[in-house]
Amino acid sequence: MAPPRWLVIGWLLLVTTACAVPSSSPAASSASTPTPAEAHMRPTPTPGEPKVLVARDPADVPPPIRRTEPTTVEVTLTVREVVAELAPGVAFPFWTFNGTVPGPLIRVMEGDTVVIHLTNPPENHVSHNIDLHAVTGPGGGATVTTVAPGESRTLTFKALKTGAYIYHCAYPPAPLHIAMGMYGIIVVEPKGGLPPADREFYVVQGEWYTSDAFGQGGLQSFDSAKAQAERPEYFTFNGHTQALTELYPMKARTGERIRLFFGVGGPNVGSNFHIIGEIFDRVYAGAPETFVANEETFLVPPGSAAIFEFTAEVPGRYVLVDHALWRMLRGLAGYLEVEGPERPDLFQGTPSVGSGH
Known part of the structure; x- marks a missing residue:
C-alpha cells in the first residue's frame, strides 16, 4: 500500500523547503506554520503526565548463540x-x-533465515519501514516493509555475512526518521557464536x-534547519x-x-x-577475524x-566518551562501574613528598 498522498507531498515540501533556505538565514531558524507531515512532531503536552523514558538499559542483550546449524529466527x-524525556x-x-532508543539488539547466526515482522499501530501518525544493513537486497528491506498506521509487513532474508550492522527506518526522508530515534543493531555471529564473554552490553550513540x-x-x-546544518543540540548514548x-550505569567485576x-x-x-582508562583488546567493525588489536x-x-572487547583489570569508574570531547557537555557520557580487589x-597513586597527604 502506497503512503497517503498528503504525507508524500508533506515530506517533499519539508525537504525542498529546508534545502532551499540557507541554515544561516532568519527563515531557517524562525518558527513557521507546520506542514501536515510536521504537525505530529510538535505535540501538545498533557498536564500532569508521568515521565516517560525511551532510554535503553545497555545490559538488555539477548543470550549468546551456541548452536552451529542455521535456523529460522523470527x-x-x-x-x-511517543513523547518522552531526552x-x-x-x-x-x-x-x-519497540519503544526504546536504540531498538532491540537482534542476534542471529551466519546462514540463518531471518523473518522480520514490522507493525505500525493505528494510533501512530506516520508511515515507517526498516532498512537492515545486514540484508543483501534492495533497500536493505525498506522497499518491502513500508507500513502505514494500522498495517503490518514481513521481510524474510538470509544472513550471509558476519559482523555488527545498523538497522534504521528509511521511509522518506530517511534522515528525519533516524533523527527521531529509529535505529538499532543486528549482529550476525559466526557458526557456533562469538567466543564467550563474562559481560555483554549494547550502546548506540x-x-x-x-x-x-x-x-x-x-x-x-x-528542527529541520539545525539537522541540515549538522548542528545538534544534544548527543546521547541510548536515547x-x-x-x-544516572539511569543504567554498566556494572562489571x-x-x-x-x-x-x-x-x-x-x-x-x-x-x-573511547573508554577513559581502558585499551580495547579487540575491535572489529566487520568479520570477527579482521579485528584490530590494542x-x-x-x-x-x-x-x-x-564490537569492542576488553578485560576490566583495575576497579573503579570508567567513562565512555566520544573523544570529540566537547560533546560531553551536550550529554554524551556513560559509566562502567568495575568492582573488585585493588x-x-x-x-x-603515590602522594608527592611534602604534599601533606
Whole structure:
C-alpha cells in the first residue's frame, strides 16, 4: 500500500523547503506554520503526565548463540511514536522500534533465515519501514516493509555475512526518521557464536536536533534547519543524556571479559569511541577475524556498528566518551562501574613528598 498522498507531498515540501533556505538565514531558524507531515512532531503536552523514558538499559542483550546449524529466527518490531524525556526537564517526540532508543539488539547466526515482522499501530501518525544493513537486497528491506498506521509487513532474508550492522527506518526522508530515534543493531555471529564473554552490553550513540537550545526545558520539536546544518543540540548514548550515568550505569567485576556492541545511529555525526582508562583488546567493525588489536580510540561512522572487547583489570569508574570531547557537555557520557580487589601491581597513586597527604 502506497503512503497517503498528503504525507508524500508533506515530506517533499519539508525537504525542498529546508534545502532551499540557507541554515544561516532568519527563515531557517524562525518558527513557521507546520506542514501536515510536521504537525505530529510538535505535540501538545498533557498536564500532569508521568515521565516517560525511551532510554535503553545497555545490559538488555539477548543470550549468546551456541548452536552451529542455521535456523529460522523470527523478530517482531512495533513502531512506537511517543513523547518522552531526552534530558532532565526536556521532552521530545521520539519515533522508536519497540519503544526504546536504540531498538532491540537482534542476534542471529551466519546462514540463518531471518523473518522480520514490522507493525505500525493505528494510533501512530506516520508511515515507517526498516532498512537492515545486514540484508543483501534492495533497500536493505525498506522497499518491502513500508507500513502505514494500522498495517503490518514481513521481510524474510538470509544472513550471509558476519559482523555488527545498523538497522534504521528509511521511509522518506530517511534522515528525519533516524533523527527521531529509529535505529538499532543486528549482529550476525559466526557458526557456533562469538567466543564467550563474562559481560555483554549494547550502546548506540545518536544526536538530537531540538527547536530550543541545549538545556532549555520543556517540550521540544524537531528542527529541520539545525539537522541540515549538522548542528545538534544534544548527543546521547541510548536515547537520554543520563542513560548510562544516572539511569543504567554498566556494572562489571575485575577480571571479567567484556564485550560491547556499539553503533552510531546518527544521522549525521560519527563517534570517536573511547573508554577513559581502558585499551580495547579487540575491535572489529566487520568479520570477527579482521579485528584490530590494542586500540585506544576507534572511529565508528554514522550508520555503522562495531564490537569492542576488553578485560576490566583495575576497579573503579570508567567513562565512555566520544573523544570529540566537547560533546560531553551536550550529554554524551556513560559509566562502567568495575568492582573488585585493588591491583597496586598495575595501578596506584603515590602522594608527592611534602604534599601533606
